[in-house]
Every structure is written in C-alpha cells, then in structure tokens.
Amino acid sequence: MPLNPAFAATFAPPVMEARRWLTETPLPEGLPLLNLSQAAPVDPPPAPLRAAMARAIEQDPSIHLYSPVLGNPALRARLAARIAALYGGTVGADQVALTSGCNQAFCAAVAVLAAAGDQVILPVPWYFNHAMWLSLSGIEAVPLPTGADLLPDPDQAAALITPRTRAIALVTPNNPGGVEYPPALLEAFAALAARHKIALIVDETYRDFHTRDGAPHTLFTNPDWDETLIHLYSFSKAYRLTGHRVGAIAAAPARLAEIEKFLDTVTICVSGPGQMAALWGLENLEDWLAGERLEILRRRAAMIAGFQRLDGWELLGCGAYFAYARHPFDAPSPQVARRLLAEAGVLMLPGTMFRPQGDPAGAREMRIAFANADTTEIGDLMTRLGRVGQAVTS
Incomplete structure (x- = not known):
C-alpha cells in the first residue's frame, strides 16, 4: 500500500x-x-451561548453557507479590537483571520513559512501536535532545551539558528509545562527572530487563564509587530467550543493572503455556527x-x-x-x-x-x-x- x-x-x-x-x-x-x-x-458552552446558537441556526440562513475564507468580517474586526485593547497595540481586522481550531492556525502558519527540509525551533518539552505537523511536512523540529523552570533561553535558541531556520514557535501559558513566559523573555525572542529575519510564532491558546492580570506581554505594542510575530489563539478553551473548531491567527496582511491559499484548500472556511458563537462570546461573555x-x-x-x-x-x-x-x-x-x-x-x-x-x-x-x-x-x-x-x- x-x-x-x-x-x-x-x-x-x-x-x-x-x-x-x-x-x-x-x-x-x-x-x-x-x-x-x-x-x-x-x-x-454556557446556556446563554447555546440558546443564541440555537436561535441562529434556526433563524439565520447565512450561518449554513460558506463564509469568506479568512473568516466572518464582523468576527475578525471584533477580535482585532479585543487584541488591541488587551495588549495596548494597534491591530486591524486585515491582520486577523479565523481558522478551524488553533491547531490549524499553527499548520497554516508553518505551511506558509517552511518547506520540506527547513527547520522550526521548538522548546522541549513540546506540544506534540506541533512536532507532528512538522514531521508530516518533512520539516525538522529542532529541540530547544529548557531549564529546571521549563523556560527556554534565547541565547541557546540563537545557537540553534541555521540558514534553514524559518521560525521559533512558543506556547504560553505552556502546553505541556504549564509555565507562563515572562514578558521580557518573549521580547527577547521577538528581538532574536527579527535580527535573523525569521518568524516568531506565539501560541496563546490558554491566554484567558493566565495568572497575570492585563496584558501577558508587550509584543503588540511594537508598531511593526507583524513583520516578525505570528500570533495564535483559540476560542475552544475560552467558550468551550472544542467541537466547533474556531481558532485565530494574527499576522501581516500579506502573510494572511498566503495563508488564505492553505485554508481555502483544506477547509474553505470555519464553521458558521462556530464563528457565530465566537462573536457572541466576545460580545457577551467577558464576565x-x-x-x-x-x-x-x-x-x-x-x-x-x-x-x-x-x-x-x-x-x-x-x-x-x-x-x-x-x-x-x-x-x-x-x-x-x-x-x-x-x-x-x-x-x-x-x-x-x-x-x-x-x-x-x-x-x-x-x-x-x-x-x-x-x-x-x-x-x-x-x-x-x-x-x-x-x-x-x-
């Protein structure tokens, strides 16, 4: 076979x-x-969200149709506003796209960045689905050791960068380690990636459960953040929408135009009920x-x-x-x-x-x-x- x-x-x-x-x-x-x-x-999901979803499924014919490949415009705009408000930066709707879960956001970002034979640096212990996607794509996952505190060292990462390196991927709060990467550490990684003209992928699937009040980092305050940063997020954990598969990616509009090719080929669009639920959650479930x-x-x-x-x-x-x-x-x-x-x-x-x-x-x-x-x-x-x-x- x-x-x-x-x-x-x-x-x-x-x-x-x-x-x-x-x-x-x-x-x-x-x-x-x-x-x-x-x-x-x-x-x-909480009962009010389930009720809103039921009404929309019954009464809104558009929820059953294809949406734009990069996502519902209202949801993209609302999420961009939330990111900007939380992190104190400038984020536009054209810098945000919706994906079928955060795993797909990672896959899409890597597919645009790297080809077979390239390398992506992952701190270890790593999230196994990230390593799996790299392996399935013929991309080398370069393990970055972490210390006793499970935090990666930018200097050690610098020593691993080669002409084949396309990105460094971080998860914070971390899966599997549970640790939160301090703002200064993330800033150091962003500076490292910028110097080497590679991407910094930051997966914040678990951001909403951070021990730190307010912004977990300052990366979005850089007016040129999208030249280096690719930010991933998930609605699955925030609003219990795991089965509806709604994730998000924030990146440069030119990068999203390339990611659109991947998404259109793989899923065409995120599910209508899932996008509706994510938008309703952003508008109604903050408390x-x-x-x-x-x-x-x-x-x-x-x-x-x-x-x-x-x-x-x-x-x-x-x-x-x-x-x-x-x-x-x-x-x-x-x-x-x-x-x-x-x-x-x-x-x-x-x-x-x-x-x-x-x-x-x-x-x-x-x-x-x-x-x-x-x-x-x-x-x-x-x-x-x-x-x-x-x-x-x-």
Whole structure:
C-alpha cells in the first residue's frame, strides 16, 4: 500500500493512544476514573451561548453557507479590537483571520513559512501536535532545551539558528509545562527572530487563564509587530467550543493572503455556527470568562498545594490547564502511566509523548491536565498518587 514516508515516520496521536489504554486496562474496584489526559473542556458552552446558537441556526440562513475564507468580517474586526485593547497595540481586522481550531492556525502558519527540509525551533518539552505537523511536512523540529523552570533561553535558541531556520514557535501559558513566559523573555525572542529575519510564532491558546492580570506581554505594542510575530489563539478553551473548531491567527496582511491559499484548500472556511458563537462570546461573555479564569486559578492553587504534600513527586510547572511533574518511580513514564491507571484509576500522559524520541528526561516526567478536575477531585488525585507511591516503595 503506498504511504508517504513522512507519515510513516510520524508517531501516532498520543491522546488516541491513551484512550486505547482505557479499553485495555481494568480500573481498580471502587475508584472512578480520573481522566487527566486531555486539555479540552468537557462541559458544554454556557446556556446563554447555546440558546443564541440555537436561535441562529434556526433563524439565520447565512450561518449554513460558506463564509469568506479568512473568516466572518464582523468576527475578525471584533477580535482585532479585543487584541488591541488587551495588549495596548494597534491591530486591524486585515491582520486577523479565523481558522478551524488553533491547531490549524499553527499548520497554516508553518505551511506558509517552511518547506520540506527547513527547520522550526521548538522548546522541549513540546506540544506534540506541533512536532507532528512538522514531521508530516518533512520539516525538522529542532529541540530547544529548557531549564529546571521549563523556560527556554534565547541565547541557546540563537545557537540553534541555521540558514534553514524559518521560525521559533512558543506556547504560553505552556502546553505541556504549564509555565507562563515572562514578558521580557518573549521580547527577547521577538528581538532574536527579527535580527535573523525569521518568524516568531506565539501560541496563546490558554491566554484567558493566565495568572497575570492585563496584558501577558508587550509584543503588540511594537508598531511593526507583524513583520516578525505570528500570533495564535483559540476560542475552544475560552467558550468551550472544542467541537466547533474556531481558532485565530494574527499576522501581516500579506502573510494572511498566503495563508488564505492553505485554508481555502483544506477547509474553505470555519464553521458558521462556530464563528457565530465566537462573536457572541466576545460580545457577551467577558464576565463569565473572568469567572472561568478564577476557577482555573483555584484549581491551579490546589494542584500546587497538593504537590507540596506529596512525597517523591516534583512539580516542574503548573498553570492554565496543566501541571508537569517528575515522578518518583524507577520505571519509565509510559509504564508509570499504565500503572497509575491500573492501580489508582488515574489517566495522565507520560513525558515521552512531549519530547524527541530517546530524550531521557521524558522517562521521568508526567503531564497532568487538571482543568476538568475540581478542587475535591484534585484532593482525591493527591490521595491516590500518595497511595501508589507507598505501595511501590514499601
């Protein structure tokens, strides 16, 4: 059977692999599953948004038609205004496009920037879908090591830049690490990219759950920001629209004209109900989203407090939807993940899924997607992890 070699060389989707573990592993008796494997809201959008969507689907014929490839003009304008207000910069509607989820925004940006044989620098641990797209495209993912605080170093990145480098891609708040990149660090990366005339891709899928009030960085205050910066965003996490696939990309209009070719070929346009929901959310759900942020921050605090009481585990990063930790067991993390599922009813992803193959650090690391666990369930998680630790060490 013919097969593109790049696909054959690319690892299988990690979340799908973890779901297979669920079908293969009996859960311990009396312990309900704590599924901490995926960073996606499991609750539906808030009731007022669902009602608005239902009315629009029934009453607005245009919602069922193709929209412009780069997105609904009203949504593009409203999102541009929100970005400008939040970051204190100047952003026009012609610098914003809508995509079918933030993953597609990354794929579109990379497709425009790089060809097979080129390179993109990714800090490790990295978001596996970013590494997968590069691999599928024949583009080399160049791993940028991070320190004990999981923050990348611009000087180390500079040493990795070659004539084949087309971009540096950062995620903040980070997936999988949970850490937030300080404004000065992002400014240093933007300056580095500008000096080398490469792009800086900044994925802020989890921006709405940042611990910092106000603007997370100053990149948009540069009047020439779109010469270097490609900014990615997701409505999936903000308004629980995961199934409707609505993301966004902010970039230079000339770059978006090239991205339009990609989007027109792949999906033609974002779904009408999804775009309608994103616009309604921007116009009506600011207070609701602020409450969601506070709840995520409460869960983050519960995670940090829980790990302080948990023997053997070391919390490396915690923020937005994720905690990233070093486990205390002798076994490599894929075996630990299966053991935790079988013995404690806890599903989390091993660090090997977030690092290049053979990177030894991944064998000691685990990612915990805690956003769907309330503070009571987080307390239960710590109890279960503590018991497994006692059983292994006794």
